[in-house]
Amino acid sequence: MAAKVAKGKTETYEIECPSCKTTKYRNPQMKLMVNECGHALCDDCVKTIFVKESGQCPECDMIIKRAKFRVQIFEDPLVEKEIDIRRKVGRIHNKIEDDFSKVEEYDDYLEMIEDLVYCLTYDQNKAETERKLESYERIHREEIKKNSHRKSAADEELDKIIEEEKLKYLQRLQEQRKEMEKTKQNSSSNRNTSLLKDLMASDGDASLIVQSHAKRLKMEKEGEEQEEILAKIEAATAGKNPKEFSSGVRIGVFGGAGKGDSAVAALMMQATDYEYESPVLSDRLPLPEWNDLQSAGYLAHVRQPGPAAHAGGYTEHYACMRALHEFMASHILHC
Ligand SMILES: [Zn+2]
Ligand SMILES: [Zn+2]
Numbered sequence: 405m406a407a408k409v410a411k412g413k414t415e416t417y418e419i420e421c422p423s424c425k426t427t428k429y430r431n432p433q434m435k436l437m438v439n440e441c442g443h444a445l446c447d448d449c450v451k452t453i454f455v456k457e458s459g460q461c462p463e464c465d466m467i468i469k470r471a472k473f474r475v476q477i478f479e480d481p482l483v484e485k486e487i488d489i490r491r492k493v494g495r496i497h498n499k500i501e502d503d504f505s506k507v508e509e510y511d512d513y514l515e516m517i518e519d520l521v522y523c524l525t526y527d528q529n530k531a532e533t534e535r536k537l538e539s540y541e542r543i544h545r546e547e548i549k550k551n552s553h554r555k556s557a558a559d560e561e562l563d564k565i566i567e568e569e570k571l572k573y574l575q576r577l578q579e580q581r582k583e584m585e586k587t588k589q590n591s592s593s594n595r596n597t598s599l600l601k602d603l604m605a606s607d608g609d610a611s612l613i614v615q616s617h618a619k620r621l622k623m624e625k626e627g628e629e630q631e632e633i634l635a636k637i638e639a640a641t642a643g644k645n646p647k648e649f650s651s652g653v654r655i656g657v658f659g660g661a662g663k664g665d666s667a668v669a670a671l672m673m674q675a676t677d678y679e680y681e682s683p684v685l686s687d688r689l690p691l692p693e694w695n696d697l698q699s700a701g702y703l704a705h706v707r708q709p710g711p712a713a714h715a716g717g718y719t720e721h722y723a724c725m726r727a728l729h730e731f732m733a734s735h736i737l738h739c
Contacts, residue, residue, distance in 0.1 A: 419479070421446035423453070423462050432580055437473040441466040442485025442525075444476050451677070477566075477573040486525045487562060493520050494558055496541045498551045517558075691732055697724050 419428045419436060423445055426434050436444045443463040445453070453459055454470035461468050478484050497517050504510040523533040541548065697703050706720045706727070 421449055423449045432584065436476040436481070438476040438481045438484045439468040439473050440485070440488060441468060442482050444481040445473070448678075475573075477569050482525065486521065487566065489521050489524045490558070490562055493517055493524070493537065494556065494562075495552070496537055496544075496548060498548055498554070498556060500551075500554055500556050503551075691728060694721055694725065697721055702728070 419434075420426070421434065421436065422443070426446055426448070428434055435447045437447055437450050438444050439461065441461050441464050443461050445462070449462075450470065450473050453462065454473070457471070458467055458469045460466070476484055478487075494517075497513070497520070499513060501507075501510050504513065520533055520537065523529050692700055692702060702724050703720050706724045709718055709720055
């Protein structure tokens with residue numbers, strides 16, 4: 405049987421935490437975690453919202469346990485929920501084709517399973533469906549137990565889908581890592597010369613420039629620590645053999661509905677929290693007034709526009725002010 409698992413089409417950089425709206429584009433280290441209700445949260449939000457053992461999902465208010473968050477490997481968190489439900493339903497309705505004398509009966513059986521999965525995934529008649537499932541389990545306990553050692557085609561299909569998705573997830577991690585490696589190489593070669601250059605080129609306060617470099621170095625150091633965590637996740641996930649997947653709840657090292665404290669989730673919790681420090685604003689570099697640009701000699705350093713540009717209303721003040729604003733902005737941000 406082909407499990408009907410929908411696949412998301414979101415680009416990696418568009419992935420967004422529904423709670424704090426952080427995107428992968430703005431924070432490449434962001435990881436989306438998912439819980440049993442199928443709603444995603446970034447790892448930072450999990451840490452902030454779930455300070456205690458359990459709490460309410462911000463999306464659906466369901467009470468969920470912090471330990472049950474796991475890294476979302478499918479781009480669509482609803483698929484994660486569907487996988488868990490398929491596992492659960494498959495453990496109870498665990499017949500295989502050989503159990504049916506007619507192929508039509510087997511088809512009806514599969515259709516009934518699809519209905520159950522649909523209702524539970526999309527919360528349609530959820531309470532009634534769960535009751536139906538529980539009563540079937542109670543009545544057929546012996547039969548379910550007897551059949552539980554067999555692996556159904558649906559189980560194998562699920563294992564395959566998860567395995568493929570896990571590989572794709574690892575590829576995305578590796579690409580991200582390569583990108584970070586490249587940025588790191590560029591920044592470390594620039595790092596040594598840039599302090600000297602800045603000191604030579606600027607008339608500003610030397611202590612402010614040194615301070616800004618120290619801050620940048622600190623940020624780069626934090627980036628490297630994040631990278632180490634990423635490497636640990638890769639090491640924890642890459643070495644696992646696909647055959648270790650069972651038809652049970654546990655989905656490899658990513659954990660499952662019944663196995664919350666996955667290796668990946670545990671590693672994520674080791675990241676240090678971001679601490680906000682107010683920027684040091686320089687009061688020694690006042691921005692000159694528009695009308696003083698000429699008299700103070702600023703305009704002498706800007707290319708003079710031709711008569712055509714003047715006719716259009718342009719004056720060299722614009723270019724001069726823009727350059728000054730850019731300088732001030734970068735100076736403030738780097739302090
Ligand atoms: Zn978030
Ligand atoms: Zn939820």
